[in-house]
Each structure stands twice: as C-alpha cells, then as structure tokens.
Amino acid sequence: NAGVTQTPKFQVLxxxxxxxxxxxxxxxxxxxxxxxxxPGMGLxxxxxxxxxxxxxxxxxPNGYNVSRSTTEDFPLRLLSAxxxxxxxxxxxxxxxxxxxxxxxxxxxxxxxxx
Amino acid sequence: xxQVTQSPEALRLQEGxxxxxxxxxxxxxxxxxxxxxxxPGKGPxxxFTLYSAGEEKEKERxxxxxxxxxSFLHITAPKPEDSATYLCAVQSYNDMRxxxxxxxxxxx
Numbered sequence: 001n002a003g004v005t006q007t008p009k010f011q012v013l014x015x016x017x018x019x020x021x022x023x024x025x026x027x028x029x030x031x032x033x034x035x036x037x038x039p040g041m042g043l044x045x046x047x048x049x050x051x052x053x054x055x056x057x058x059x060x061p062n063g064y065n066v067s068r069s070t071t072e073d074f075p076l077r078l079l080s081a082x083x084x085x086x087x088x089x090x091x092x093x094x095x096x097x098x099x100x101x102x103x104x105x106x107x108x109x110x111x112x113x114x
Numbered sequence: 115x116x117q118v119t120q121s122p123e124a125l126r127l128q129e130g131x132x133x134x135x136x137x138x139x140x141x142x143x144x145x146x147x148x149x150x151x152x153x154p155g156k157g158p159x160x161x162f163t164l165y166s167a168g169e170e171k172e173k174e175r176x177x178x179x180x181x182x183x184x185s186f187l188h189i190t191a192p193k194p195e196d197s198a199t200y201l202c203a204v205q206s207y208n209d210m211r212x213x214x215x216x217x218x219x220x221x222x
Contacts, residue, residue: 004157033210042118042212043201068158090157100146100165100205105157 001026004106006072010016012039012112013081014015021109029104031097032074036060036087037108043090050097081113116141117196118208119203120213127220135216137202141209147185149178152215158201161187184204192220 007022025032033048049068063085065077074093078085088110090105095108119138127133131150139147146165152153165168175189175196180187187200199215 017153018170035212040214043203044212045210101149102160102163104160104209105150107157108155 002095002100004091004104006109008109009107010110010112012045012114013078014114015081016029016054016083019078019081021078021089021091021111023074023076024072025074025091025104026072027093027104028071028072029093031095031101031103032068032077032091033103034064034066034074034076035090035092037090038087044110045080046076046098047090047107054113070087071108081111085111086113087111116204116206116209116211118202118204118211118213120200120216122216123214124217124221127189127218129220129222130191132188132190132192135218136190137185137187137201137213138183139185139202139204139211140183141204141211142204142207145205145207147180148205149185149201150203152199152201162198183209190216190220194220194222196220206218 006024030051034046035043049055049067090108091106094101094103117140121136139160150157164176167182179186181209197220201215202213
C-alpha cells in the first residue's frame, strides 16, 4: 500500500493564482482531512470529509475549497492565493473520525505564495 | 474550546540521558490522545494512541502515559536517531487539536 500520497511536493504561486493540491489514499478510509502547519503552531484543520460527497469546515477554512467525489481522493483548492497561505499542507486519512481512530498523514506539500 | 499545550518547546539531550515530554490538554469528551513523530520535511508518523487515564503504551525506547489532564512521552536512553519533533493531539467528539510540538535533539 502507498498509504497517503500528495502532489505536488513543492509549489510557488503568485498572489491571486489558483491551484489544486492533490491527495489520495489506498486504505479505503472514510475520513480524510487537510491541515496546514506553520512555524510555532500546531497542525490546524482546514476541511474534512467523512465520506464521498460529504465535506465540512475545520478551524481555518477561509480561502480553501474541497470536494470528495470518490473515497480515494480529496483535493484542496486555493481559489485566489494570498501570502498568508504560505505554509506546509498535510492530508490525512483514518477509518473514522469520532472513535479515536488513528490518522495517517501524507508527506506534505510546501506552498510559497509570493 | 479544546486546547493542547506541549512543553518544553525544545529539548537537547546527550545520548543515553533519559527525559520526558509533556502534553497538557483540556477537552470535552476525550476520544483519544495521539503521539506522532515528525522528521524535518516529512509528514507526522504515528506512534501511540491512548484512550483513558492510567493507560500506558511502549515502543522501543518510548513510553506514553495518560492522566486526566496530561500525557507524558518518556524517552529512555535516547539515541541520535530519536531526534525529531514530537507532536501530541487530542480528539474529542467533534474536534482534533494538535500541540505545537517538542523539538528533541539527541547529541552523540
């Protein structure tokens, strides 16, 4: 199993550009989530999904969109990039959400917005 | 609001010098407390899940314990390869919160 995969590994954007960060998992997990990690701060939840067709907002959702058309894929879209979105983005998946299930993380996408 | 605080922010140890990392939390309805290890430039790697006060888990040189207010990650006789950032996270019914992490450096 590849686990959780993310592409690209690194991206540079100009302010106002849009892009999609890709995330896929091959563990048949129902729950998937996106986090951002900034220096000195814990991972913060952006959006999550409890299954195909179902998404919801996390702690810091502004400026990001998600959709979940399949169990395997959970892309994160930046609509109009801003320097404040410079961060490292991690996708994670787990069997469930509310029963203490372990989340498994991807390798991350490093985003720089100029 | 659920909160997680990890201390210290950074810890430098000599090889073989045992120590503990702390994770203090406030949460309404703990579903699980998680410890992860994160190496530079990589995603968090799962270490342990603890579900209730009094529970303990061990893996090689690491031992995690849980009380109603905090968790400790004890590192016994650490080696340089244990150098990493260790993250703590708590899951409640509707939320998952991470601490900022403790950056551990083990010198040979």
